Amino acid sequence: MEQKIRVLNSKADADEILYKAPYFAFLDILGFKELVKGNFHEALTDLYEKLFLTQVESTAEKQRAYAKSRSEKLGENYTDSNLQMMSISDSILIWSEHGQPSALFEIVFAVSRLLGISMVQGLPLRGCITRQRFSVINKHGAFSILGKGLVHAYDVEKKQQWSGCVIDTEIINYFRSIEKLIFDRDIPSQVERDKLVFEYDIPLKFKGAPGICREKGYAINWSESIITDDIIRDAFNAHNKTDTRPDSDTPLKISETINFHNFCLKKKMH
Numbered sequence: 001m002e003q004k005i006r007v008l009n010s011k012a013d014a015d016e017i018l019y020k021a022p023y024f025a026f027l028d029i030l031g032f033k034e035l036v037k038g039n040f041h042e043a044l045t046d047l048y049e050k051l052f053l054t055q056v057e058s059t060a061e062k063q064r065a066y067a068k069s070r071s072e073k074l075g076e077n078y079t080d081s082n083l084q085m086m087s088i089s090d091s092i093l094i095w096s097e098h099g100q101p102s103a104l105f106e107i108v109f110a111v112s113r114l115l116g117i118s119m120v121q122g123l124p125l126r127g128c129i130t131r132q133r134f135s136v137i138n139k140h141g142a143f144s145i146l147g148k149g150l151v152h153a154y155d156v157e158k159k160q161q162w163s164g165c166v167i168d169t170e171i172i173n174y175f176r177s178i179e180k181l182i183f184d185r186d187i188p189s190q191v192e193r194d195k196l197v198f199e200y201d202i203p204l205k206f207k208g209a210p211g212i213c214r215e216k217g218y219a220i221n222w223s224e225s226i227i228t229d230d231i232i233r234d235a236f237n238a239h240n241k242t243d244t245r246p247d248s249d250t251p252l253k254i255s256e257t258i259n260f261h262n263f264c265l266k267k268k269m270h
Contacts, residue, residue, distance in 0.1 A: 018178060019100040023107045023171075024134050025093070026153035027114060027127035030163055030253065031241040032090035038240030047239055051121045055114065056087050063110045070102060081106045084136075086143060092125070093145060099131055101190060104171070108196050108220060111165050115222035120231060122238025124163035124257070128156035129220070131171055161203040161212045161249065162256035163235070165220040172197065172218050195268055196221055203256040205249075212252065223264035232258050 029035070029052070036044060063083055071080070081096040081103035094110055096103035107129060118125045134149030156166060175189035191197045198221055201214040236243075236254050243250045 019098055019103075021099045021131045021133070022096045023099060023103055023129060023131050024095045024149040024153060025107055025111050025127055025129045025165070026150065026157055027092040027094075027111065027125045027165065028157055029090040029118075030124045030126055031236065031243060031250075034241035034243055035090075035239055038242075051123060052118075053087060055117050055121060055123075056085055056092060059110055059113050059117070060085050062113060063106055066109050067102075067106055070105065074102070079103075083107060083110060085110070086145075092127075093150075095134070095136060095145075101175070104175070104191060105196070108167070108191055112196065112220050112222045115163070115165060115220065116224055116227065119163065119222070119227060119235050122235045124232075124235045125165070126157055126160055126163055127165040128153040129165065129167040129171070130156070131168065159204050161205050162253050162260060163232075164222070164257065164260055166202055167197055167218050167220060169217055192218075198264060198267055200260065200263065203252075210247065210249065212256070219260065221264045221268070223261045223268070225265065227261060229258050229261070232261060 035047075039047065067080065067083070079098065079100050079102055081098065081100070083094065083096050083103070083106050086093045092114065094107055096107055111127065111129060115125050115127075130149050130153050132147070132149040132152045134145060134147035137144040137146070156168075160166065172189050172192065175191070176187075179185055179187055179189065187193070189197075192199070197218050200217065200219045202217040202219060203212045204215055206213055233254055236250050
């Protein structure tokens with residue numbers, strides 16, 4: 001049987017074929033159990049509203065401004081990602097409407113800002129960005145999110161041994177392949193060239209054992225010069241959430257987070 005090859009005759013064709021799969025991000029507060037145990041309920045809810053929910057709302061506002069600036073810069077080549085954010089207990093869920101480059105830039109921007117501001121406010125986050133399939137069902141204002149994308153992002157988030165966020169290697173490789181296919185050039189993807197994402201040896205937990213193993217991957221650059229090593233150390237213990245277990249892996253998480261932070265600062269200088 002003869003196979004039909006679809007030719008990209010328009011931007012609409014490219015959008016449908018190349019960029020149909022949207023992005024999904026899952027972020028979680030580290031030390032949330034200790035946070036709950038270490039604070040009275042009234043103090044906990046006040047902390048949650050003033051810090052966690054406020055930073056989600058602030059990031060949503062900044063992301064809209066970022067999207068507007070990119071729209072003005074790119075003109076008709078820009079398509080609104082319609083990025084959505086939802087906070088559930090100690091988790092933040094973010095998703096786009098499509099998988100175009102604008103959506104990738106905007107979800108990476110949102111995640112990067114959340115990671116940085118959360119660190120400063122003493123609520124370090126950890127997460128994953130994927131484009132595995134997921135569905136968002138909205139019935140009378142009640143949202144349900146399901147699919148392999150959610151399960152995958154949750155599983156990858158739990159494996160990491162730091163505060164940070166990985167982005168699926170498949171996403172980066174996909175955009176690299178598009179550069180090769182369309183422009184015939186072997187170069188990093190645009191988010192790498194803009195230093196929003198760095199290739200890195202991701203620290204992962206050993207199964208059922210202390211310590212870490214490492215896996216080559218890509219991580220969101222959340223580092224800013226105003227964030228110091230001491231701010232990172234303090235973030236893991238702030239708000240009465242110190243992990244006092246004798247076998248706590250928090251010191252390891254702190255060390256790996258500081259290492260990545262300094263790695264990013266050096267990369268941004270070159």
